[in-house]
Amino acid sequence: MDLPSTALSCGFSGGVDDFAGLLRRKGFLPAAPGVPMAAAPGSEAIPQTQATTILAFKFQGGVLVAGDRRATAGNTVVYDRADKVLEIDRHSIMAIAGVPATAWEMARVLEHSFQFFRRTQLQEMSVDGKVRALSKLLRDNFGFVMQGVGIVVPIFATYDAGADPAARLYFYDAMGANFEVTDFAATGSGSPAVRGILYYENNWGKKPLLEMEQDEAVTVALRALDTAAESDTATGGVDRNARIFPVIKIVSQAGITTLPDKQIGALFKRSVA
Amino acid sequence: MTEEPYRWVEAVANRREYIETKLASGSPIAAVGYRDGILFVTLGRTRQKVYEIYDRIAMGAIGHPGDIERLRMAAIELASTEGFTRSAADVSLRRLAYYSLSPVLKAGFEQIYGAPYLARMLFAEIGDKPEDDLFLRVEYDGAIATNGATFSETRQDFGALSGTRAATELMESFLKREHKPDGSLRSALKTGLEAWTVGHIGSSDDGARELPGKEAIAARLQEQLTGSGIEGAILERDARRAIRYRALADDEVKALTAR
Secondary structure (H helix, E strand, O other): OOOOOHHHHOOOOOOOOOHHHHHHHOOOOOOOOOOOOOOOOOHHHOOOOOOOOEEEEEEOOEEEEEEOOOEEEOOEEEEOOOOOEEEEEOOEEEEOOEOHHHHHHHHHHHHHHHHHHHHHHOOOOOHHHHHHHHHHHHHHOHHHHHOOOOOEOOEEEEEEOOOOOEEEEEEEOOOOOEEEOOOEEEEOOOHHHHHHHHHHHHHHOOOOHHHOOHHHHHHHHHHHHHHHHHHOOOOOOOEOOOOEOOEEEEEEOOEEEEOOHHHHHHHHHHHOO | OOOOHHHHHHHHHHHHHHHHHHHOOOOOEEEEEEOOEEEEEEEEOOOOOEEEEEOOEEEEEEEOHHHHHHHHHHHHHHHHHHHHHOOHHHOOHHHHHHHHHHHHHHHHHHOOOOOOOOEEEEEEEOOOOHHHOEEEEEOOOOOEEEOOOOOOOOOOOEEEEOOOHHHHHHHHHHHHHHOOOOOOHHHHHHHHHHHHHHHHHHHHOOOOOOOOOHHHHHHHHHHHHOOOEEEEEEEEOOOOOOOOEEEOOHHHHHHHHOO
């Protein structure tokens, strides 16, 4: 029999480690190699691709997170319906740029970590705790990044129901540093173009992003992704023939809303195409 | 002392008596199925007694807080790692109880130089259909009682747990008579609270072997409610959600029990 846990064997459970720690103890999560002083020989030759475009910004109705659907391997498009905007819990979204295998696994660990914490500690994890949990996963993964595999650069959006209730938005670097943003964030290979558009819209557009209504916000997101796809081959943008639209989700006090393709399609037809 | 087999049997019997005495004063817990899910209900003063184990599994327990905590943590760890490495659909209460918890409890109970687990647990797992709902009572010695159908008994849509065997049986016969599986949450809460009261009468009044009357139940419940609060939690059958467990808020319970 698989002996259940330290909780049973050592008779002390008050200080159980987090879920990632539990997985490692049981051998379900590979430990990343230690971070070498120098990059592994030849790793410069391995492209550290973050081939995608993810953007997120605050608007009237909360935080909008959008991502294209293309997955690439080098020059090849391997999949055109990838979902890179992932729901972690009822109020949190992790959107990913980077190596899909690592990123999806990370999202899975994160999702289970939040639930594990709530179930064992009988309280919801704080927003700071959640932000930090993702930080730690990225930090633990850094050995793989230095070996030339497994880079992940995510965006995290959540609703903070605490003392100062508001939708919050964070971006990360590959080592796990987190930065809270007031307006917008973008990650992935198409992000330079997107960042330019969002900066322009926010400062000289019809109105600042924060004051936009949902339809206006979705329009900006679609236009930005389409622009990114124009020059970045790794970004899918909108597939007009197959009618594949980006994934757009909104985080607000009420939870997460996923915009149906039909709604995105109608808006796209009206104000983008 | 225990080299001789009969001494071992005697020691185990003493242990059983000791544990039963310790558990006897525990506040009963009733779990009843209703139209849209399963309701756990109990009365208590401070300590939480009903817990979320996984997406579709809840647990209620009586006993020593330290032992309940160890078993609860073990159940959550097992379910969580299973749900992570395979999928949430592969987490099964039946396997959790029979293959993981039961052997550990039995070993703890029979290894007479160590301390046994002073805990008795009631688990429920919500299925896609009411017929798939599973109720399991897991004893301190690893014994398991289920709501499943046997040759002579039909399937029951409820589970009961209390300090003594007699009181548990009393609760079960009450629920067998009174419980309507297709009712509303409000009626499930009413039946659940009455079942709790039957268990309370059965485990506190010496020798209560007969089901108390309606008035006796109402009077005892009223009396107990002056010093305790109602703790309720539900597993919802709502298939759109992965996580089905939800603790009932105080004002929700108040609204549901108001006449």
